[in-house]
Amino acid sequence: MHYHVLTLFPEMIEQGLHTSIIGRAIAAGTITLSAVNIRDYAGNRYGKVDDYPYGGGAGMVMQAEPVYQACQAVAEKIGRKPRVIYLTPQGQTFSQAMVEDFAKEEDLVFLCGHYEGIDERVLEEVVTDYVSIGDYVLTGGELPAMVMIDAISRFVPGVLSNEESAQFESFQDNLLEYPQYSRPAVWRGKEVPPILLSGHHANVEIWRRQQSILRTWQRRPELLEEAQLSKKERQYLEELCRQERQKEEEGKEAPHES
Numbered sequence: 033m034h035y036h037v038l039t040l041f042p043e044m045i046e047q048g049l050h051t052s053i054i055g056r057a058i059a060a061g062t063i064t065l066s067a068v069n070i071r072d073y074a075g076n077r078y079g080k081v082d083d084y085p086y087g088g089g090a091g092m093v094m095q096a097e098p099v100y101q102a103c104q105a106v107a108e109k110i111g112r113k114p115r116v117i118y119l120t121p122q123g124q125t126f127s128q129a130m131v132e133d134f135a136k137e138e139d140l141v142f143l144c145g146h147y148e149g150i151d152e153r154v155l156e157e158v159v160t161d162y163v164s165i166g167d168y169v170l171t172g173g174e175l176p177a178m179v180m181i182d183a184i185s186r187f188v189p190g191v192l193s194n195e196e197s198a199q200f201e202s203f204q205d206n207l208l209e210y211p212q213y214s215r216p217a218v219w220r221g222k223e224v225p226p227i228l229l230s231g232h233h234a235n236v237e238i239w240r241r242q243q244s245i246l247r248t249w250q251r252r253p254e255l256l257e258e259a260q261l262s263k264k265e266r267q268y269l270e271e272l273c274r275q276e277r278q279k280e281e282e283g284k285e286a287p288h289e290s
């Protein structure tokens with residue numbers, strides 16, 4: 033996978049992604065990362081790439097031509113038109129399904145905006161995907177690009193070690209991850225669930241799956257609509273719902289204190 037990040041702050045991208053698992057993958061050549069400075073395509077001696085918005089209003093707008101030239105330079109380098117992702121709160125919300133789709137590409141271009149945005153005409157010309165990382169507004173697209181690169185890289189073959197990729201994770205099967213424990217077995221009086229110390233592998237697996245269902249039901253119940261559950265697991269979920277209804281009923285029946 034080759035990432036090309038078009039940005040006014042290339043050092044932010046380089047400093048942010050050269051550590052930990054992504055840094056290791058870059059060092060090994062499993063992924064490559066090139067931060068392209070849009071200012072290098074300014075076309076003037078001052079490196080000026082922004083101007084006032086037509087129609088008035090606050091802030092500055094990034095001009096079309098430098099962005100277009102930076103994009104063209106990447107397309108020429110790789111010999112074809114790549115997928116170009118524009119990071120914007122107006123985009124589709126980033127999801128695990130999108131991670132898996134983007135991970136299939138050979139090259140991905142991330143276009144990071146700043147100021148009040150980028151001239152609409154160049155966006156119409158080059159952007160293939162508009163993506164938001166959530167309903168809040170950041171100062172630029174660099175952090176969202178890094179978030180996406182981190183998540184996508186985990187799905188690029190060879191980035192995670194066998195042990196890292198075999199792990200159960202949140203969103204696998206639309207369920208959240210079960211709780212994890214490590215030594216000591218008793219910490220400040222709190223014990224590790226005894227089943228995890230039993231050495232009974234099959235029972236541990238059943239318990240973990242139930243914990244995943246319980247946790248998803250408690251924290252992100254809407255995910256369960258798409259989850260693939262066995263008949264026994266469906267029964268477990270129904271039992272959870274039944275217990276909850278019972279608690280509610282008991283709450284209603286309890287006499288009011290005055």
Ligand code: ADE
Nearest residue numbers: 119120164165169170176
């Ligand atoms: N740029 C500014 N805010 C953003 C967000 N929430 N997602 C993606 N890009 C952005």
